[in-house]
Amino acid sequence: MNWERLARANTHPLRVSILEVLSIDKGRTLSPKDLSLELQAPLSTVNYHVTELRRSNLVKVVDERQVRGAIEHFYRVIEPSENGSRAKRGRKAAGKVRA
16 A cells, blocks of 8 residues: 555545555456445445545546446556656546546
8 A cells, every 4th residue: 555645545444445445456446336335335425435536546447337327437546656647647637538
């Protein structure tokens, strides 16, 4: 775990847990729904904290799929080497997903 990134996550216990779960086995890709089930926390709460982690450039969207008229996003922890290149491109470009 990168402690600098952890500190930027405001050390909220659920955010720390989300980062830990996503970091297992050299990085996992999970949706907020998956995280909600694994952490036994309400989906709306998990989704909020994943969004905040994304705004802090600690996680990124790596995939998305359509589910019953909605789009389910899948997240992965951003590696320290990726953080530098993302900051240079700017916040707007960092949120886009390539098909």
